[in-house]
Amino acid sequence: MDFVGVSKRFDKSGPAVLDGIDLSVRSGEIVGIIGPSGAGKSTLARLINGLERPTGGQVFVHGAEHSRASERELNRLRTDIGMIFQQFNLFNSRTVAGNVDFALKVAHFPKAKRRSRIDELLDFVGIADKADQWPAALSGGQKQRVGIARALATSPSTLIADEATSALDPQTTSDTLKLLRRINSDLGTTIVVITHEMDVIRDVCESVAVLDHGRLVDHGDVYSVFERPTSDVTRGLLRHAVAGVPDADALATLRARHPGLLATVSVRDDGAVRGHQDATFDLPAAVAERGARSTVIAGGISDIAGRPFGALTYEITGDATSVDAARAQLVRIDGVVVHEETKQ
Ligand SMILES: Nc1ncnc2c1ncn2[C@@H]1O[C@H](COP(=O)(O)OP(=O)(O)OP(=O)(O)O)[C@@H](O)[C@H]1O
Structure with missing residues (x-):
């Protein structure tokens, strides 16, 4: 046609x-x-x-x-x-x-x-x-x-x-x-x-x-x-159909419940994060290596044409030095969005 x-x-x-x-x-x-x-x-x-x-x-x-x-x-x-x-x-x-x-x-x-x-x-x-x-x-x-x-x-x-x-x-x-x-x-x-x-x-x-x-x-x-x-x-x-990077309203709701550092990882084919050399980039492991903890607080993964697609938003907590070290690592990864709190 x-x-x-x-x-x-x-x-x-x-x-x-x-x-x-x-x-x-x-x-x-x-x-x-x-x-x-x-x-x-x-x-x-x-x-x-x-x-x-x-x-x-x-x-x-x-x-x-x-x-x-x-x-x-x-x-x-x-x-x-x-x-x-x-x-x-x-x-x-x-x-x-x-x-x-x-x-x-x-x-x-x-x-x-x-x-x-x-x-x-x-x-x-x-x-x-x-x-x-x-x-x-x-x-x-x-x-x-x-x-x-x-x-x-x-x-x-x-x-x-x-x-x-x-x-x-x-x-x-x-x-x-x-x-x-x-x-x-x-x-x-x-x-x-x-x-x-x-x-x-x-x-x-x-x-x-x-x-x-x-x-x-x-x-x-x-x-x-x-x-x-x-x-x-x-x-x-x-x-409405797939989880993505939360918009401003969704982020405000998440912040009200979760005071830690928030970051969203895009989940794509085979779990690979686009642009990152290590196709199995693993946010919880990277954060743990720097002495901080991560918990999934929002997101979802859908099956699209037999391939995974979605996003997961984590709260990262721990002592200030560990969280800062995790932040410094995450901001360098394509496919990860670190949600910095804007100072008033
Ligand atoms: N027979 C017609 N005469 C004049 N205008 C028409 C005619 N059929 C459709 N239109 C106009 O063409 C535009 C597109 O209509 P269409 O029904 O193709 O849209 P749609 O995307 O299917 O919308 P919906 O999801 O509401 O059904 C509309 O502005 C509609 O008013």
Whole structure:
């Protein structure tokens, strides 16, 4: 999937909702599109399935240029793109099986094979026992599984999940994201995850594109973007998803409880601290060598694309000479931030 210099205006004299987007998505990857409300995420998704056309640039999906396709060609191309939504968009007047059947009918799937295809799909998403239930009798997570089964009915090579977990509780979100990963690994489906939550990106995506006011402000594999965000929007979104260097408010709270010297160590791949020659730099050991003690008081380590990522904040205590010696060592290490108390 390729976006080449894509722009979109709904009104000729109005603002650009998307502005000069250059973005490539590899076939078979899970990519996240994230950004604050109004950033242009849903518009980008609608360009992928041809519900909107760009006012500038080109959109290619599986080699076909969507931006130029006729309405007829678009209809055919759309059968190769499944969509799932925050509000599930199920037909309440049809059973679970009936909802999936509808997608098969629309795609002219052979009638004789429909029942077995429905059973296969419901089994795959884990709700085989709900085939004859009505949507109203299902939980949010089960409804989303029906939505997913329906979106997969025609074996699309791309699935767009537009805020698909935003209405779900944390456990159901986690189960749904696991299902998306299984769809990707078992069926090879390219998945575009539209979200405003960095936790979702962290838990399921391989690459991420960050939108702000219609512009692409960060893009790359998830680990790199988490490690080196280049925009304030990305940094703001990350604050809630991974532990980092505490901001001024968090630091004030920590200081109120911990009078010692405070220092934060970034935890990166293999525990290595970037820029430090000894990849196993160990703050507690370094501090102990100088006769001081260290205690973890804040932080966390997440798993991002199978690699550790996070930060740990320590309080360093002991006699003044030992703490000063520890401080002198720590300020020289890249990846360690020593929080000096500013004198009033
Ligand atoms: N059909 C339309 N006509 C006019 N303006 C539109 C249309 N669709 C979207 N917009 C505008 O485009 C901008 C981006 O909207 P979009 O829905 O793509 O953002 P989003 O990032 O998905 O936001 P949210 O997270 O709130 O869903 C908004 O300012 C919105 O008002």
